[in-house]
Amino acid sequence: MTLLKRLTDKEATVGVIGLGYVGLPLAIAAAKSGYQVIGFDVDVTKVERLYAGTSYIEAVADTDLSLTRPSCAWTTDFAQIATCDVVVICVPTPLTQHREPDLSFVEDTARTIAAHLSADTLVVLESTTWPGTTDEVLKPLLAASGLALGQEIFVGYSPEREDPGNTSFRTQTIPKIIAGDGPQAQAMMEAFYGAVVETIVAVPSPTVAEAVKITENIFRSVNIALVNELKLIYDEMGIDVWDVIDGAATKPFGFMPFYPGPGLGGHCIPIDPFYLTWRARKFDVRTRFIELAGEINTNMPDHIVHRTREVLDRASGKGLNGSRVLLVGVAYKKNVSDMRESPAMRLMQLFSDAGAKVSFIDPHVPRIPPMREYGLYEGRQALDPDALEVGACDVVVIATDHDAIDYAALLTLGVPVVDTRNAIAKRGLPMKDVTKA
Template identity: 50%
Template sequence: MLETHSAIQKRLKSKEALIGIVGLGYVGLPLMLRYNAIGYRVLGIDIDESKVAKLNAGKSYIEHISSASIAQACNSGFEATSDFARVADCDALILCVPTPLNKYREPDMSFVIDTTDALKPYLRAGQVVSLESTTYPGTTEEELLPRIEESGLQVGQDIFLVYSPEREDPGNPDFETRTIPKVIGGHTKACLEVGIALYEQAIDRVVPVSSTKAAEMTKLLENIHRAVNIGLVNEMKVVADRMGIDIFEVVDAAATKPFGFTPYYPGPGLGGHCIPIDPFYLTWKAREYGLHTRFIELSGEVNRAMPEYVVGKLVDGLNERSKSVKGSRVLVLGISYKKNVDDMRESPSVEIMELVESMGGIVAYSDPHVETFPKMRQHHFELSSEKLSAENLATFDAVVLATDHERFDYELIRQHSNLLVDSRGKYRLPEDHIIKA
């Protein structure tokens, strides 16, 4: 007899259920730790054998997640595997896989589709499948639903399908998995009820919406809101600079208004897996409906132009000192996409490094969170992080502050840099050797 949705709800609420986390990265690992910490049995599934081996040895490969926490999870029942046949053992399957853009800046759904296809032979009645990957509205219905039902399982009766977008913010000490409200949309009412049972044990506040499409659109709106506002302030930065105005001073002053204004600060471009990518999921899908999302695309153009703007400031600074970029030694400070993390996905710092190198510059970097430049799909430098000292800083013709890690000694950098290009507004007082970018 097939397990009803009330039976699976009971298993989830009583913590008898085995939770399967598919994709053990920046989203999947914190979720695993949370379920493990509150008493669930958790199985981690990933195609990367090296990740599986490290986790089973009690080691972490993400800086802000300690190896001690992984070891503790292993001691209390967590296990990682690359064997998808183990899917059949799980009561819940939470998919946390990448959704990048391809070279045409269109959604690359291969990770979601390939993962769903890998799960498909082992799906059974009485399971709930939740997609957390950021994607365009309609993905859950158009890509997951038909694949899940191919084996004869009926979604909403035999098996349950939900979409619940991830909201991780690595390096932010003010929030953790438990305290960030969780939006959930179900394919049917029964799906939603099971989805709520899955997440309400682990998350302080669950926010149900009417459909998987509404949940998918919610995630996009969150990130598009941020991308558009950053695009606006980046454009304002260029205008303010031309007028001789410090945009950081202006934003700080505007932020004193107690209503109607939210401060966003400019930078060298957008990074991370969400903000630079997610808006294009909606612009791509909107074309199917004959719509052109001009506002969103314009902000994307502005933000993508920022690394070139920073390098332009570098060029100007070197020219004023009778130097060219070609042959100059340039140190980039911070190559992760945001401060205090080791996450380099879509980092504008890497684009700055490539632009400098393409102009003949000799590039180096310093980042206390990234000891060696990692192998990436599109970018690679055979470099290791430079140790910052008065002597070492003085050997570079220019230093570009790209990511404002708290572990940098900013006074040391200020005193011993020959030319300092500041894209983060760390240095407010004007000095001859500091250029604001």
């Protein structure tokens, strides 16, 4: 039986490598659609939790794990790749310390796949990367298996579009960009993803698909940078940028609202623009607009620290050195526990460097998890918000506007509040001693 027929008849086994915010929801979606699934991860703790029926991300409920139990196996044994008909790569693509692409996870995974690959297998990359990665990095590494590309190994690219915390969309309902390397691979991509998600959108090549994904995230990055800069400008004019955006958003065409904040977080928007700027340099093309947006967004935590220092100076003449700062929310966005690239961690570092004593509350993050950066704060525990009393801190800084936070209670602490998310005003609470930043 050919691979295309196995995919069409749902008799194929799907391997998903990397069981994080992208891979685990995809594995569950593939199992729900009728495929047998093997989920691979190097983290034995994740595998143990999945076998115990306990999810570690919000997008997958424990009930999802129990419902798909007969169809799913979880393992750290990558030799089982040999039994898979489809292998999907969902591993991180971070930046180096010099803000250049770090494809080491993709490259290591591709080498592992090549070592165990069987003939008549579709290999798909979902990790966000620069246009050309599938052709120039993935395919040569898979060719080391000795199997012929386009005849025994088929390759495709389909960028992930996960949005942690978004309850309006899930993996199955988000339109899926797909591209195969050649007509046969394209047909296989359509058969596989067409069975897993509701809508597939075919584009001409993996390189185009890679560019689609990076364009989506750059679009968000530059528009967030724009409103962050507008915020700085309007602050000096005594104009509330949130009022401006709310007014502009009533226009039924030609405007899309974006909102300022303390910086960018998550696994895509703070990182992906730098993938394209790096790639563009290979073609002697400058990316001034994209780089400027990155600079503005990267500097927002410094602005928040500056505003907090001003607020403390006015309130007590004390400044940051020796002050107690209560950071509200450390996840990168509301209503999730995801800490990747969270600007709150940069704020914590900057406040600490200025001599402040920093504590935090976050209903989704009871303690700081291991992170590629900020290892100094690993294991630091959140305060119990119910135990906060008047005098517990000198200033409150709202970095992440989780819905589960009692903002009215924060106002009873009797200290200045620096609100980077407009959380207090949005809830109609008194604005006395609240500074929007």
